[in-house]
Amino acid sequence: MKPLTVKTLRKVLEGKIIYGSDDWDVSDVIYYKRHDHANRNTMLFVSRNDEINWDMINKKGPSLIVTDKTDIAIPNVANTTVMQVMSLVKSYWKFITYYRNLFQIPVVTITGTCGKTTVKDMIRHTLLETKNVHSSLSSKNEPRRSLPYLMGIDDQTEAAVFEHGLGNSGNIKHQCMIYQPTIGIITTIGVHHLDGCGNLEGYIRAKEEIVGGIKEGGTLILNADDENTKKLRLNNFKGKIIYFGTSGKSHFKAARIKFTDGGMSFILRTGNRNYKAFIPGYGEHQVSNALAAIAAVHEMGMDIKAAISRLKTFRNMDRHLEFSKGINGSTIIDDTWTNNPTSVEAALKVLDSIGKNKNVVLILGDINRLGNFEKQYHREIGSMIAKRKIGTLITIGKKAVEIANQARKDGSTATIMSYEHVNEIGSRVDHLLDEKSLVLIKGPMSSRGMIEFAKRLKR
Structure with a gap:
């Protein structure tokens, strides 16, 4: 401070x-x-x-x-x-407004169902070579942390980047009042936190709060490929809008996307120019994250070639589609950082590309905070799995059993097993694993058992 x-x-x-x-x-x-x-x-x-x-x-x-x-x-x-x-609340907001306006620096805030921590870390990594950057820590993005994060800005800070936590409607609006971002990013709008927002429409409206929270004359960066993002009400936004994605309207467009050794290669097309790019980490969603980050740092004045060069050295956080050697020479993909329908679908698309000629084993845990739509979305994941060539499907938890039941109902050819608790599995899956096995494990961030089980598989 x-x-x-x-x-x-x-x-x-x-x-x-x-x-x-x-x-x-x-x-x-x-x-x-x-x-x-x-x-x-x-x-x-x-x-x-x-x-x-x-x-x-x-x-x-x-x-x-x-x-x-x-x-x-x-x-x-x-x-x-x-x-x-006279009024503590009024005095609190007087202080927030006064302190934030002491600093005429770019402040980026990010929301989205998936990718916000990764995009935040990409932006920070890209800028750090030339700027003093202050940011939120890991994915610790609860609204109560916003004031301490704001207090981390001082006279040495040249840029700041924070992610928005969303548990309930009004959270992002509150955080924007504190951060007063000059650039706002929405990575994707999938399905999550329906218990706090009522339904998908309420969730979209909650994400939309960032649109009204950007400082006057600021910039909004949006995913042109995301269907729910197209439902945002943007008529009253008076700033600049930048789109990223693979569609024709994208200002930062990715083409010729390929899975390569250690990550994704692609061509970035922007401003009538083409740039060869590479981002560590697998999946088209990782390319999308990189596009959002490049758009943001370019808006802050960074050269695109320099940004692409910096992103080559980006390191993903642990447990974000993290590849490791596992039991009996198998390959373990640890994606236990978060669990929601959008991230499950993204992980399955990665398997579509790298799982050919492999014995694919899926280990999926409960998805929390879906409110009254809990069974619906677990069943939709079961249907997604049934369309794919999966060797073994293992579900863990009372909610995730709906995934297994729906996969069976839709005619999945996988061997399907369900357990109520992860500690019931023990070493029962070890015999399934060999050098041709590709194991994806996803579970809720709060499940220490799932995290420890992934660690055991990686050993």
Whole structure:
């Protein structure tokens, strides 16, 4: 955080110091009870209903309490300053707006059912050679992390890139109010979090919140190939729109896409020019991720050739279609990072290309957060599998059994097994695996059992 004097903050928040000194600098900001108070020189927004632990706050002083409590009893706390404001909520947003506007830098935010962490990391990796880049960590994108991430921007930051978490409608709108992005990206809109958004239409509307959250004159980057993205309401967006994909309307278009050693090669066509490109990691969805990242960094002024060159050295996160040697010389594809219908379909398309003449083994776990559409989407995956040449299908979980049942119903030729818990499998699949076996394992991020099972297969 860029340090700010208490005197400055008093003016910004239109507050009144009712206890302590204003002659010191604040270098961290939290919302009390929502964020950890880990540092000294912290400003804490304290609501009327919060019970204040004065001793703890004072021990980590100097501390600044900002509150709209009117009947506040302040003990003898030498390292604590108390500022009273008329409305805590209004003061909080005054501070957010003030702090964000201290920095005239490109801020990219990303949403999408799949690919947002990868695109975020691609952008960061591509820019890091020449810029000081601040970003969200891994896929830790919950709305409550937005304020701490904003506080990570300081005078040395030249660009920032964050991904949006979406659990419920309103989450992305809230995060955009904090980040105030200059560039917004939607990677794909598939199916997820229907329990928090009601249905697919509600989910699309929730993703659409990023459109209204981009700063005036900003840029929106969209997937031209994605059917649900075409349902976005863009009439009121006054900024620039850039499309990426394989379709004719794409400003950043991929052609001659091929699976090669270690990743994907393709031709990038943009601005009447063609560029040879390569991205580590398998699947056409990985090419799509690269197009979104290149479009974003080019919008920030980076040369396209330089961006392509940097992306050649990009390293995918662990458990993102991660290839490893496994039991009995088999090949294990660990895709246990996330699990939703869109990511399952993308993984199956990878198998379509690299699984020819292989003994394909699918191990699929439950897909969570589908609300009332849980059975429908699990069954749709079963139908997808039935159309493919799969040697063995193993489902794990009470929900995933619908995948197995539908695959049987649709005439799958696979050997199909279902288990309620991953620990029931043990070594029962080991005899199925040899040098010709290609094993894809997908499960929910929250399933430690699935992650450990994938590790055992890789050993």
